[in-house]
Amino acid sequence: MSALLIIVTGLIYAYIAAEQGFKGNMPMAVVYAGYAFANVGLYIIATK
Secondary structure (H helix, E strand, C coil): CCHHHHHHHHHHHHHHHHHHHHCCCHHHHHHHHHHHHHHHHHHHHHCC
């Protein structure tokens, strides 16, 4: 998978996590923050 695509997807997830946090929907903010963090691992795998 393309490293750039993983970065873009991670940033989108991070944005949604922040948006949900500002709206007060903390459970979904945590879910999307987890998705964003998981993309860090995917990026590491993709760049090896």
